[in-house]
Amino acid sequence: QVQLVESGGGLVQAGGSLRLSCAASGLAFNNYAMGWFRQAPGKEREFVAAIIWNGGTTYYADSVKGRFTISRINAKNTVYLQMNSLKPEDTAVYYCAADGSSWSVRRGECRYWGQGTQVTVSS
Numbered sequence: 001q002v003q004l005v006e007s008g009g010g011l012v013q014a015g016g017s018l019r020l021s022c023a024a025s026g027l028a029f030n031n032y033a034m035g036w037f038r039q040a041p042g043k044e045r046e047f048v049a050a051i052i053w054n055g056g057t058t059y060y061a062d063s064v065k066g067r068f069t070i071s072r073i074n075a076k077n078t079v080y081l082q083m084n085s086l087k088p089e090d091t092a093v094y095y096c097a098a099d100g101s102s103w104s105v106r107r108g109e110c111r112y113w114g115q116g117t118q119v120t121v122s123s
Contacts, residue, residue: 002026004096009117020081022096033102034079038092050105086121
């Protein structure tokens, strides 16, 4: 059974930082591209960042480019999202996702999804 478990969310002031983690189990992690998505209240889920299987290429939404960094440690079956210079508009539930295709991840068409972790940025 595949599980993606996010952690690291919380409440932070604007300008602060958080690091999200997503621990994967039940899948050959090295074979999967990974992504982070977010959904704010009343809004559709949106792509945040993605990383290919070996970490060699990353992709970001324009809204987070230069502030967020996605990374992975395959030996730990874990993907991270370092979030700096947080803004109130970054407030959302953040989801981790996995798919064999980085193109599918970037489109949000992922085979596996986590349950999400709440990030709240106060002004």
